[in-house]
Amino acid sequence: xxxxxxxxxxxxxxxxxxxxxxxxxxxxxxxxxxxxxxxxxxxxxxxxxxxxxxxxxxxxxxxxxxxxxxxxxxxxxxxxxxxxxxxxxxxxxxxxxxxxxxxxxxxxxxxxxxxxxxxxxxxxxxxxxxxxxxxxxxxxxxxxxxxxxxxxxxxxxxxxxxxxxxxxxxxxxxxxxxxxxxxxxxxxxxxxxxx
Numbered sequence: 001x002x003x004x005x006x007x008x009x010x011x012x013x014x015x016x017x018x019x020x021x022x023x024x025x026x027x028x029x030x031x032x033x034x035x036x037x038x039x040x041x042x043x044x045x046x047x048x049x050x051x052x053x054x055x056x057x058x059x060x061x062x063x064x065x066x067x068x069x070x071x072x073x074x075x076x077x078x079x080x081x082x083x084x085x086x087x088x089x090x091x092x093x094x095x096x097x098x099x100x101x102x103x104x105x106x107x108x109x110x111x112x113x114x115x116x117x118x119x120x121x122x123x124x125x126x127x128x129x130x131x132x133x134x135x136x137x138x139x140x141x142x143x144x145x146x147x148x149x150x151x152x153x154x155x156x157x158x159x160x161x162x163x164x165x166x167x168x169x170x171x172x173x174x175x176x177x178x179x180x181x182x183x184x185x186x187x188x189x190x191x192x193x194x195x
Contacts, residue, residue: 001146002041006033009059009186012148014140017122019049021075023140023148024186025063028091028098034063049121050075050107054150055137058087060186065099076106077114079129083136111138128174132167139171145181154183154191 002013007026014021020043025034038044045067052075053061068074076084084103091098109117114127125142133151140148155172158165183191 002043003184004034004037004041006030006037007059010184011186012184013043013048014123014142016118019121019123020047021118021121021123022048022051022067022072024054024060024150025051025067027059028062028087028096031063031066045070045072048072052076052127052138052140053080054139054148054186055134056080056083056086057134057151058090060150061087061101062091062096062098065101068102068105069099074101074103074106075117076103076108077127077129077138078108078110079131079138080136081108083134086136128178130171130174132171139175141175141178141180143178145179146184147175147178147180147182148184149175150186152185154185154188 004011004013007030009024009026011025012023014023050073051064051067053064064074081103084101088100111127111129118125125140128139128141130137130139130149130152137150137152139152152171153168158169158172181194183193
């Protein structure tokens with residue numbers, strides 16, 4: 001796994017035996033910084049087979065459309081389909097020149113199918129629907145113990161969120177079932193669960 005930080009959102013490049021998966025991108029307009037981060041790690045865009053967003057807020061999916069035009073395939077869990085265009089109005093209002101994501105060109109899967117699709121890249125793990133942050137939020141849990149949760153609130157916050165507490169607790173119950181060793185957040189330091 002390679003952590004790429006070229007803006008405000010940490011993104012992660014997962015190396016499979018037969019393909020690479022980019023988890024999240026930063027905001028629209030950060031493509032040149034993304035290229036620089038790739039170059040520093042001796043990686044080219046054509047080395048990335050798939051991209052997925054943990055959710056479709058603008059700071060997590062801003063480069064997806066541009067990466068798709070360069071041949072990177074969008075891995076789109078079906079629970080995210082209704083939110084793919086959530087950020088379009090934001091980018092338009094900010095006059096950022098980015099095309100909307102063309103979900104008709106995405107590889108659309110269910111979370112239940114994700115293990116088989118990831119296995120095709122040589123990545124052992126699965127995508128889990130964790131909607132307490134936003135209805136389209138998903139997490140990627142790898143069998144090696146790494147867990148990528150985007151903007152999911154930390155487990156320690158259960159109990160302080162009032163009515164959203166039950167949803168957050170349910171999300172963490174799903175993730176803890178896999179016994180993750182390290183939790184990777186988009187905007188927080190990683191958390192080692194074995195300490």
